[in-house]
Amino acid sequence: MARGLRRVLLFGPPTLLGILNLGHPILTPPIYRSVLQHLPWWGLLHLLNLGLFALTGLAVYLLTQELHHPAVTVSRIAIAVFTPLYAAFDALAGIGTGLLAGLVHQLPPTRITIVEPLIDSYWGSSAIYGLAAAGSIAWVIALLGAAVAFTAPERRGRSAVLAIVVFVVGGWARGKLFLAPDGTSINPVWWLVTIGAALAMFAVAKPRSVPALLTLAALLFGAAHVPPTGPLGAACFLAAAVLIEFDGQSGRSVLREA
Secondary structure: OOOHHHHHHHHHHHHHHHHHHHHHOOOOHHHHHHHOOOHHHHHHHHHHHHHHHHHHHHHHHOOOOOOOOOOHHHHHHHHHHHHHHHHHHHHEEEHHHHHHHHHHOOHHHHHHHHHHHHHHHOOOOOOOHHHHHHHHHHHHHOOOOOOHOOHHHHHHHHHHHHHHHHHHHHHEEEEEEEEOOOOEEEEHHHHHHHHHHHHHHHHHOOOOOOHHHHHHHHHHHHOOOOOHHHHHHEEEEEHHHHHHHHHHHHHHHHHHHO
């Protein structure tokens, strides 16, 4: 692949994804009324996201394209799982909910009150939640695998152990700590756990910056693609990609040893 095209595909999708999702609405029940306030932007956003999620998955693959290590294999398998699952989640939760809200809005008011609870049930269905969870888990594994792959050989074993610990602790924190008691804002303790995981990778890995940034990208975007975590995760991935492409001390030294 030509270097120019590679860089467009590596830098472009996460940049667009991060910028676009700065304007992602945060929905609160009742879902029908919440979505209705953001139409038609809600539908357009999720149509664009459908392509950008897939292209961002390609960017993760391109990031490790020149590496050959078991951690890279894990990363590639995981990103191959992430891409269809997260696209399916986006189609059902984003595009599907927007279409339903638009159709229901055309009904007589008496019927809307009957259908509203069904949209809430659809939004919270186990199928949508399962796709979101599985896709997010695959993303975290893919980015942590890349973080290990970009660690120098003498530190790679310790980084791999730490990545497993980060995966377990990060998953627990996402399930137990993510939302504050108000149910909408993010718990400050979750931020501390996430930053602590990145600092631990920074301390163990060598070179330090790229694995730490990829760890942040894993946990932030893996938590949710909506703001603030989604755009921040995309920015961390982009920063890691820039270091790998343009800073020989941060990424190319590992490539030479791969």
